[in-house]
Amino acid sequence: xxxxxxxxxxxxxxxxxxxxxxxxxxxxxxxxxxxxxxxxxxxxxxxxxxxxxxxxxxxxxxxxxxxxxxxxxxxxxxxxxxxxxxxxxxxxxxxxxxxxxxxxxxxxxx
Amino acid sequence: xxxxxxxxxxxxxxxxxxxxxxxxxxxxxxxxxxxxxxxxxxxxxxxxxxxxxxxxxxxxxxxxxxxxxxxxxxxxxxxxxxxxxxxxxxxxxxxxxxxxxxxxxxxxxxxxxxxxx
Numbered sequence: 001x002x003x004x005x006x007x008x009x010x011x012x013x014x015x016x017x018x019x020x021x022x023x024x025x026x027x028x029x030x031x032x033x034x035x036x037x038x039x040x041x042x043x044x045x046x047x048x049x050x051x052x053x054x055x056x057x058x059x060x061x062x063x064x065x066x067x068x069x070x071x072x073x074x075x076x077x078x079x080x081x082x083x084x085x086x087x088x089x090x091x092x093x094x095x096x097x098x099x100x101x102x103x104x105x106x107x108x109x110x
Numbered sequence: 111x112x113x114x115x116x117x118x119x120x121x122x123x124x125x126x127x128x129x130x131x132x133x134x135x136x137x138x139x140x141x142x143x144x145x146x147x148x149x150x151x152x153x154x155x156x157x158x159x160x161x162x163x164x165x166x167x168x169x170x171x172x173x174x175x176x177x178x179x180x181x182x183x184x185x186x187x188x189x190x191x192x193x194x195x196x197x198x199x200x201x202x203x204x205x206x207x208x209x210x211x212x213x214x215x216x217x218x219x220x221x222x223x224x225x226x227x
Contacts, residue, residue, distance in 0.1 A: 034213070048213055089154065100157040100212060
């Protein structure tokens with residue numbers, strides 16, 4: 001059972017918009033710690049997609065955006081493309097565990 | 111350009127030990143937060159350990175007392191010493207550079223550890 005809860009899977013047609021939720025608690029997201037999102041394509045290492053709740057590293061398309069409110073966060077992907085099919089993970093810091101926590105991951109099917 | 115290259119993975123028997131290495135280039139390991147993350151076959155990401163620039167170390171409960179994270183400043187390399195290995199430690203182990211926001215901004219390609227008799 002992951003500390004951060006994500007839906008196991010989401011799907012959408014090309015061109016559509018999808019969102020992936022990430023629910024935490026008062027010791028991680030709710031405590032004000034930042035949320036970060038990663039994309040993992042099959043057989044590859046994870047790649048940082050969103051950092052600091054809603055910031056994109058250089059090279060990440062603006063089709064990807066993040067938001068955070070209370071003890072939850074969301075990743076939104078607009079204009080879905082076939083190449084977006086991957087696993088997505090949210091991540092934060094947890095003060096009660098004194099460590100990093102990941103969500104269980106969400107498989108996006110396009 | 112930042113590069114992280116893990117090595118040291120392989121097949122080990124239950125109860126055995128293994129040391130993973132992560133050679134870094136393009137930045138200084140000792141000036142950054144560094145971490146290990148693992149991924150069991152077909153499973154999600156699991157944080158393992160972190161070492162801060164000041165030297166403090168923290169571990170996931172699942173590995174506490176068995177794994178030790180360290181660094182060699184002269185070699186610009188991160189290590190993970192894994193003792194008393196169990197079948198459930200079987201995973202691809204990634205090293206990553208961690209920002210001050212605790213985002214993992216650079217990852218290595220991973221090294222596979224298989225614990226089996």
